[in-house]
Amino acid sequence: MPHHLELASVSKSFKSNKVLDDISLTADAGEIVVIFGPSGTGKTVLLRLIAGVEEPTTGKISIDGQDMVDVAPEHRDVGMAFQNFALFPHLNAFENIASPLRARSQGDAQVKEGVARVAKLLKIDHVLNHAPRQLSNGQKQRTALARALASSPKLLLLDDPLRNVDAKLRFEMRLELPRLLRQAKSTVLYVTQDYKEAMALADRIAVLNGGKFVQVASPEEIYRHPATVGVARLFGDPTINLAETTVSSDGAIDFAGQKVAIDRSYAMFKDRPVTFGVRPEAVDVKNGGGSGLAAKVMAVTPLNERTVLLLQTSSGAELLASLPSSSAHIPKSESSVSIAFNPNGTHLFDRETGAALRGGRA
C-alpha cells in the first residue's frame, strides 16, 4: 500500500534563501504527524507546499500516489487551518464553515447538515450567525478548524492552530484535539512549536531545524533517544541539563570535577569531546551526605505535580532536578544533598556535530 502522503527530496528557496533543504517524509492514512521546530524553520512553508499555495523548487509531493506538483490547491482535497485563522471577514461563521461544502456543489440541506455536524463537534453551534470580528479568539480558532474539517478532507494541514488562543483554551483543546482528529479519520500534518502539544497529539514527530528533519520518530523515542543535543533541548520542561566533558577509559564521565560512572559501554567514546546530558527527572536526590555527588540546594520551585530543584555542586556547576511533589523527601532550600544519575535519562552527544552517541548500540 502506498503511503498516503509522500514528500521526496523537497526543497524550497526564496531567491537565494534556502528554507527547506532536501526534505523527505511519508505519512500513512489516518496518521497524525506533528512537524515540530522553532520558529522560522520553514514549518509553515512545508504545509503551504503540500496545500499547493506554493510550489517546491525541487522535489516531489504526492498524495495517494498521485503527483501533486502543479496541481491547483482546489484540486488537492486538503483541509488547512491557518495560524492567523484566515477567516473570510465578510461571511458569517456558518458561511465560513460552509465554503468547502459549497465549493463541492452540495445542496443546501447537505451544507446545513455538514456545518451543523462540525459546529456541534467544536461547540460553536451557538455563534454560527456571527461575523468573524464578533467572535472571540477561541471561537475564531474553532471556526477555522471547523472549516478545515467540514469537507472531511483526506489530508488535514493544521498550522499551529493553538498559537493565538489563550492558555486555558489551549489546554482544553490539547485534550480535545486528538479525539477530534481521530474522528475526522484524516491524515493530519500538525505544525507546532509547543513540545507538549507535539507529545500529546502525535503518532510521530518530525523535528524540523535549519530546513532539514533532524529526527522523525514517535514521541517516546524522541524523548528517550533524542538524535541531537538540539532535539534533547527542545523536548522537556524543565530542559535537559547539559555539560561539556570527557569520557575516561573506564566509561565514567567527568562531571563537575568528579567521576560519575553511568554506562560501561561509554568507554568506547574515550578521549572524545562530548556533551553529557541528563534529564532533570533522572537526577536522583538524597538528603544529607552519600556515595553520590555532593551538592547544595539553591532553590525549590513547586510546579503542581512536580517540584523543581536548582542544585549547585561544590565546584560551582548548576543543574536542575525534578521530583514528584508527592515525594516525602523533598529537600529544603540551602540543605546539602547527594545526587546520582539514573542511566535511563542520560545522554551522550558528540560535542562537534551534536549527534547522539549510543553506548553499545551506536
Next chain:
Amino acid sequence: MDHTSTLERVIRGILIALVLIFFLFPIFWIVLMSFQTNETILRIPPSIVFEPTLSNYTALITGRLETTAGNLDIAFMKNLWNSVLLSSASVALSLVLGVPAAYAFARFRFRLGEDIAFTLLSFRFAPPLLVLLPLSLYFKQLGLTNTYIGLIWVYQLICLPLILWIVRGYFEDISPDIEHAYRIAGNSWWQTFRKIAVPLAMPGIAAAGLLAFIFAWNNFIFALILASADKQPVTVGALAFVTASGIQYGQIAAAIVLSIAPTLALALYAQRYLVEGLSLGAVKG
C-alpha cells in the same frame, strides 16, 4: 469627567461655522443667483432680497434662451446627458479593466510590473494639452473624433490610473492567506477573485470609482478639443452662456446647480465609503 470647558466648545463651534461659511458660501451664492435675473444679479450693492424666478431653469430645460439680442437654442440638457453617459461609461470601463489589473499588480510580481504600474500613473502627470494635439490628429485618422467611444477612451487617462492605484492598495491589504484558504476549500482562482478579493476591496473600489467619476465629470479640455457640440458634456456646454448680448449669469448659475447635483448626490450617498476608503487604503496594517 468632562475635560472640555464651555468656552472651548463655544470657540470650536464658531471655528467650525467659519470654515463651513468659507467653503459653502460660493455654493449658497450660486444657488441664490440661479433664481435671479441678470439685472438683479448685477445690481450694486448686491442683496439677498430679490423676487425669485424660475426662468433660468425653464430656459435650460426647454433649451430656449431668450436674451435682449434675440432667441438662442442651447443644448444644455443634451450636455447634461452627455456628461452622465461619458462619466458613467468611462468609470464602468475603468473598473472592468482596472480592478483585475490592480489585483494582478497587488498579488503577482512579474517582469516590468512596477514599470507598467508607474507608466499608468504617469498619465496623470502629463499636461493634457501636450497630449491633445497628437491625439486629435490620430483621432481624425481613426475616425474617432466626435464619438462617444473616442471620448470614453481618452477618459481612461483620467479614470484608469486612479482606480488602479487606489484599488491596488486595498488588494495588498487583504491577507493572502484568506484567499489561499478559499482556494484550498475548493474554489478556482476566478471564484476566489469574485467572492473574496473583490468584496473585501469593495470600499476601496467604491471610493476610487466615485473619485474617478468626479474627475471625469469635471473634465473640460478633452471634450472641448475632441468633440463638437452634440457630444460635449456640461463643462464645455456652459461656454454657450457667453453670448453676443453678454454673459448669462443666471443661466450659468442654474446650470452649475443642475450639473453638480448628480455628483453631489453620489458623493453624499457614498461619503461613508469615501472617507473610510481614502483613509484605510493609505495605511498599511
